[in-house]
Amino acid sequence: METILKVENLGKSFKNIPIIQDISFEVRKGEIMAILGPNGAGKSTTIRNIMGIMYPDCGTVKYINRKNIPRNKIGYLPEERGLYKNVKIMDILLYLAELKDYPLPKAKDRVLAYLKKFDLEGKENTTVEVLSKGMGQKVQFIASILHEPELLILDEPFSGLDPVAQELFKQEIRNLAAGGTAILLSSHQMNLVEEICDRLFLIHHGQKVIYGNMEDVKREYANFKCTIRGNNDHQELKGLPKVQRVEQKEGTTILYLAKDVQVAHWLKHLPEHLEINELSIDRISLHEIFIDIATNKNIQRKKV
Incomplete structure (x- = not known):
């Protein structure tokens, strides 16, 4: 399976305090890869280094063996929401598609199709500020996938969603992976991660704890x-x-x-x-493995 994203020996410190150390993993075409860890473990720092929002002190991030990730090939759903509140949904989505050099007529058709799929049909002229948190999350998700990215990074994609919307997101994420999109997903909702992810990278105190296929990890640690x-x-x-x-x-x-x-x-x-x-x-579930690691209990730390 083709490797789309390769992270090698990534390290980052702030004021001489190591935040992440020697982080290495890859994301392959058509797979859903989870990056997990407790709050403060270094997940967001890792993602920001991948996105070029900040730069690592050491290590490399490669996109299909290229040092620079082409922005029109990557989709990103950040944990912090950043949609313009007083702009119409259609206008903001078309604007973001244009930034990715995506054809606007095609983008408009995809916007309408996704609004219908996510139960937002008829809201293309609604401004973001009147949407509920869950609706806003749906719009931001659409923004991250509208331009058909080859690599999709999702940071807490299920935040603010009710169970019905979670199912819609899970199915769409699976569909994207089945279509060849490489997906890196970060979430604290371990039950959802366990349902949809193929492999996982678990980080704690800025260092790798577990890395491997989901089934292999369950056999080794559960x-x-x-x-x-x-x-x-x-x-x-x-x-x-x-x-x-x-x-x-x-x-x-x-x-x-x-x-x-x-x-x-x-x-x-x-x-x-x-x-x-x-x-x-x-x-035992992935949730229980996560708790054991986060609280330094029974998991014997062994590199996979």
Whole structure:
């Protein structure tokens, strides 16, 4: 798969305090790559260095082996919103398309199609200032993809969206990737990231913690957990082999299992007298991996 964006050994400091150190990853054509981390981890600094909003102290950012990223080939949805509030939606979107050297007749047709797709049909002459936060997010998303970029960078794209709009965005992001767009996505909504992203780069304290394919990361870092719905004694279950910790609330017990557990064999250790209304075994979520890393708990830091 062709590499569209390649970041190598990126480093940036402010007042001699390192913000990011030795950051390296790539984004490939047709994939959705997540860049994740707690607040202050260095995600926004990394994105700003990629965009040329600031310049790194060391390292390189290459677009298809070119040192300069052509601005008409990249789409960017920033975390901070920046639309002109007293300008009509159509006018601002056409203006932004023109800045990208995109044909205006084609841009106008795409604006109308996207407004319809995102439930904003008939609002092309509405000014941004009267829109809700979610509607404004939709307009800014349209601005980032209107010119058909080869590389799309989305910083907190689901912010302010209701569940229906989140589904629309997820589907459109998948469609863009299926059409060959390389997508770099940053979000704190781990459930959505886990649903749509192919690979991830997790950064903490300005350094790489995890980098790899989503499924490989889950196998490496996400131990199994067993969820039992029923009224049971958590102390008894805590004593079972390979159980690292137990959580219990409202008739549900969650057993977090050791990494080397053999699930089929382990199930034989469950007491016969357990009350089991439902039982499921799956791996812990990306959200739980993120929390463990952000709070320096159980994740053993190993480079992927």
